[in-house]
């Protein structure tokens with residue numbers, strides 16, 4: 153799908169979209185509770201996006217002896233399901249699409265190999281050109297023991313092990329060998345585990361890094377009520393739309409969530425946006441964001457990588473030179489996001505430099521507009537759509553269907569806020 157967007161300011165009220173990070177975790181914990189109690193109910197958490205559908209389908213494979221897990225393009229699904237599947241099964245096949253087969257799993261793979269699993273990976277020199285590619289076949293059950301992982305590649309490896317290790321026969325420890333980046337995602341995992349009755353003790357190593365102590369033979373128990381939190385990462389696009397001369401109100405966000413992308417509110421405020429926050433009876437918040445003449449800032453994004461595309465967009469329209477630092481890990485997301493953010497914003501007329509481990513962006517009052525590729529990356533497409541609100545000329549986005557990964561109704565919501573978008 154290609155779309156043409158006519159520049160317009162966004163105005164109106166939306167309910168914030170559901171969090172895919174929270175939904176992946178609820179689905180996994182709920183399925184483990186069902187499997188342990190012999191309950192063969194279907195999972196009723198809705199498949200609201202492609203990534204969530206991938207996790208749901210992979211979990212339904214856990215009813216089979218030889219599961220075949222199609223993780224589509226979801227890094228979370230692959231990295232969570234690798235240890236979860238191997239805690240339950242003797243053999244499993246993992247496949248993926250797009251860039252997923254090339255995104256790293258080796259730190260997790262190496263630890264799983266030390267604890268009972270054998271990975272058979274296709275020969276990379278004869279890589280299939282098919283859309284769907286085998287990532288690995290894994291044989292052998294995961295064993296309890298002392299696991300060690302760097303905390304600065306992907307927190308998703310840690311989340312996957314935190315779900316799997318409580319299912320094993322004995323006690324395990326998971327020791328981080330570096331400071332944890334994307335730490336809020338591990339907090340979100342621990343929140344869900346706690347809600348499902350799983351006990352994990354946290355300590356600090358002599359180097360000051362986290363150690364998780366996890367007893368085996370634990371039982372997942374579904375709480376009386378589970379609801380999916382609203383998503384700060386995708387809400388960020390609408391708050392940015394408000395800050396860039398619009399007037400956007402979002403309902404349903406939880407300021408107490410472990411999602412660190414809630415930092416978007418404070419960042420926009422520091423750049424000069426006006427935020428009015430009201431807490432409703434359900435202790436959720438309604439946030440109204442407006443803004444003009446924003447100013448530059450410097451942000452270390454090691455804990456909030458998913459905000460980078462929209463932060464760079466806002467920076468490209470804020471007075472002065474802004475810096476995004478500690479962003480190396482952006483290169484291993486759905487696209488090389490430092491390169492694709494640079495490519496898209498510079499094609500739209502921004503003054504931006506890809507500095508290797510971050511970005512430097514000098515703001516302009518308006519961007520020009522033009523034609524860009526969405527790079528098969530949902531956050532790149534959504535950022536370009538928000539950038540269009542401050543362009544002189546229309547923006548055409550090729551491959552806009554990438555939004556389906558996390559937010560299939562993004563363009564409907566964009567139009568509901570007065571955005572003028574046509575399929576071309």
Ligand SMILES: O=C(O)C1=C[C@@H](OP(=O)(O)O)[C@@H](O)[C@H](O)C1
Nearest residue numbers: 173228306307308334337457458
């Ligand atoms: O656990 C999660 O739900 C996620 C963790 C983060 O990945 P990294 O830990 O690899 O940064 C984030 O970028 C991703 O979109 C979702």
Ligand SMILES: C=C(OP(=O)(O)O)C(=O)O
Nearest residue numbers: 225226227228458485486
């Ligand atoms: C990186 C992302 O997701 P995942 O790693 O699950 O593919 C994302 O949603 O931006």
